[in-house]
Amino acid sequence: MAKRTLRERVTRLAMAVAVGGTAFQLSGCDPAVRNTLLTGLEETTGSLLTALNTAFFLSLQDDTSGDAADDSSITTTP
Numbered sequence: 001m002a003k004r005t006l007r008e009r010v011t012r013l014a015m016a017v018a019v020g021g022t023a024f025q026l027s028g029c030d031p032a033v034r035n036t037l038l039t040g041l042e043e044t045t046g047s048l049l050t051a052l053n054t055a056f057f058l059s060l061q062d063d064t065s066g067d068a069a070d071d072s073s074i075t076t077t078p
Contacts, residue, residue: 006013029037
């Protein structure tokens with residue numbers, strides 16, 4: 001299977017969001033159910049974005065803890 005280009009992936013994501021948005025037309029729904037669903041979606045989306053943001057910035061950090069030139073963390077026993 002060929003890897004999709006960035007444009008194709010973004011287009012698919014936009015279409016999924018548009019279709020998903022129309023699937024959640026909740027105006028005729030019970031207000032308690034609607035509020036519960038929207039609160040859950042908000043919390044899940046927030047948690048996901050926080051996790052992705054944290055992972056992104058952790059991947060940018062310089063990992064010097066395993067550097068062989070740094071002998072301060074190496075302990076030897078006689």
